[in-house]
Amino acid sequence: MINGKTIIALCEYRVYDSQEFKFVTELNELLKAHDCRMFIYAINNEIGNSGDNLAETKVFDLIPYDKVDVVVIRDEKIKSRNTVQNIINKANEAEVPTIIVDGEYENVSLVRYDYKTGFEKVVRHIIEDHHVTRPHFMAGKRFSEFSNERIEVFKKVIAENGIPYDDSMLSYGDFWSVPSREAAYELLKRDTLPEAVICANDIMAINVCDVFQSAGVKIPEQVIVSGFDGIDEAFWSMPGITTSITDSADLAATIMDTILSVLDGNRNLDRWVEPKFIPNESCGCPRCTQDLLSAISGLNNRFYHHQDDIHIMQVITAKVMASQTLSECIHYLRNPMTDYVCCVIEKSCLDLENNFFLEDIEPGEKVIFYDAYDSKEGIKPYNPDEIMPNLDQILELGYPIIYNSLDYMGKSPGFVCYTYPRYQMIEYAKTPSITNSLSMGIGGYVSMRYQHYLRNKLQEIYQHDALTGLYNRLAFLEQFEKLKHAPEHDGRKATVIMSDLNGLKQINDNLGHGAGDAAISAVAESLKEACPKGALCARFGGDEMLAFILGDCDVNLIKTMIYEILKDKSNLLGFTVSASIGFYETTMHESLDLDKVISIADSKMYEEKRIYKKNKK
Incomplete structure (x- = not known):
């Protein structure tokens, strides 16, 4: 708790994705109504398939367990069991309750998606409402728990409708585009196409539609296609994909209810969120325009702003890296793009006797490198007990504080936090670009500064007599x-x-x-x-x-x-x-x-x- 306000730490992934943005805004408004505040610790790149020791995960080390009241972890987004378990262990040591969203861990409260029920609604709609008798199921990865569960749902529904199952009804698209396209090409080689291809997720459904339509097969007139998981692309594609989506408001409400129950002293709760079925054009139903216009408008804005923002940040990065002095480096960071940014780095980054990125230097004392709220430029001491400068003012505004870890050469020289005083997807969408630019700019400056130091030292060795220190x-x-x-x-x-x-x-x-x-x-x-x-x-x-x-x-x-x-x-x-x-x-x-x-x-x-x-x- 800080200043009488309950603090919720949310461990997230890509807060700028439209679904995550909606969820964050929904949950934050519910938290504000109960005088709670949210700190978001976010990664911008998927780590589950590339190891757990990436510098980005250092953002989770910033969680102040002595001040946080509840930790909420989006396990299905982070996709790294070791990383999530590490957060849980630290929370347990500090006796801070943890809520896991869509994951299975011990001694925590769980908010789980009822994928089985949600997927069954999709399959029943295709089989029972559209009277399909020759269905085909495109599964995900062969040993995936989620994929195998959906295979069993498919078998159950067709059996109840008197359709015998055989192995020709099953193929694997690995939940991704290239394998699903290959599987679709194999289906096209058959003498008789299935009446419907029921896919285990939307990405595969979108690609199956593309392959079939490119071959002249009409969707849904000749073959019905469905997906599952409700990604934005499912609503933008042609045709729109029949799918099932976890509603942001439902998820936020369930998590809020779980948080309140946990704060009341309850532990190891188990709550479920059922995905919402959405029929669409790919099965022959009317097109669903759920948030379509606003989503496309937002996408256009993000795209065109993104081009300008990238150019601006590239210029800033180049200037920061090429700075001759520390004050010059900090000065170049001041820009409208960084109006709500605070950047904290390891003090050892500025130690010319050591190379932070090439040597094994333990995290230690940190300094405030840049603070948009302070017009006086220069390095300032950082007090971790204060979390960040101007915290009282920011907490009163009631909007989330977003933390990213800086990442340069596989090491984290510090972190950046964003304190936007409003909900704007365009601003949230800037965070990965700004974080990346700060990482490259500051990391490059530190490396260049060390190189200049070595060059001067070599020059000094070259010019001066080793015994006397005088010129040779x-x-x-x-x-x-x-x-x-x-x-x-x-x-x-x-x-x-x-x-x-x-x-x-x-x-x-x-x-x-x-x-x-x-x-x-x-x-x-x-x-x-x-x-x-x-x-x-x-x-x-x-x-x-x-x-x-x-x-x-x-x-x-x-x-x-x-x-x-x-x-x-x-x-x-x-x-x-x-x-x-x-x-x-x-x-x-x-x-x-x-x-x-x-x-x-x-x-x-x-x-x-x-x-x-x-x-x-």
Whole structure:
């Protein structure tokens, strides 16, 4: 419960399909009347036939079981027993009651479709009302429980009407288009066509009609065809398909009644919804126009808007992926298409030290990446206890909150939720496109950002000496050439400083090469610290460092600073580190001979080194 309102979590599939949209709106209005609110956790792609570990199913991990009062799962839509059982287990652990729609699970309440009774009405209509004596049944898959049940119904009805059954009356269309068309072609090869082809679902019925009509067989004058399950296409096709449909209002009312009973403390309920029989043209009855005009109008609107929306989202996706900065990336997401969108991602996606999509990174702290309700752009902390920003305001409106999981390279970097303040199928139909675009855009941006990071890191490794961190000789020369040919530097004072570690051989011989490396690093660090910001500092040889300074500088002060820094580093290291320093001042111009300048500074440095060695003796 949140703010005194009962929360119902609905686990769904494709909420933008017309039947699902009708069901969602019907159920939500019933829930609102009882001061309940609905959170929808939806997937947009079928997972039952492609495994259970897809990133899309991560959306079900978002269910806040400590705040949800009832979980409703559309098992026949999700089609993944492992996924559904996982939701049930988590709900049971939190002592949240679960209602399963059209599925068989233990310790849950069930709302089931009475397919057997619904299908029997179709078969009786064909056999008894149209007086068919030579029927044929096109079943689904051979080992499907639903298909086998419908075969038994077919056998029962024809037996009661004195029609003996034989195996020639049965073929299999696997519930899908290609197998059903192949089965229809086989029927056309027979000397005598059946009077009716009773199909186990609408998809097969539509394809049987198409194959027969393409061969010149008239439907229903020569062969009657029927389907079952009431998909939209059954009412749009020519002829309209005789079918049976689960009415959205009946289903919503039954689920609402079950929810109320569960909230009263009842458990393990068993409720049934009987599909509604709808005769249509394919059996010779008048055409059924059930929601046909509104459905076609909605389809047209969705189609034409869909073309524009795809183009808009493609542009947004491309801009987001190509963004140079995080703020630029977030800015491009702000668009009328994302007016009611909130996007939350894993904070680790923004960690440049790791690749979220290629490494095994556990889900952790999340951040709000984009919030349409907040005009201030930028990453903000996400508090999972608050569910989402502006939740109080959204709950008061009373419309469903729809959650989708982001999916990129098989991993879920976060989620997106939609808070439309009305029922509009066109808006619901946008959700998969927006989710996909956000997944591609954000996922692409994170991947590109990591690639840029690796490129810069490789560039840094390529340009910098591993021991000292200073430019290597090649990188120094490259940077010097850029300065040399820049017109704004022409005529400016230029200073070259050469620094060489004293007594490297003795340090290596007496203290080891590790100490020698520490001494070289100390000289490099002292040179970089003492030189002005912007100076080009490089390791030019084994223990020889170089600094190139543009502009005025006090070389003697730099030398003094180097000596002082080395004195401090000597105390830390436990042995003396000193350096000889030489310099040369000149003027920057395009024809400056760097080798000559370095040679002069080098000579002065060696002159100081000779004095150092003489004094040591």
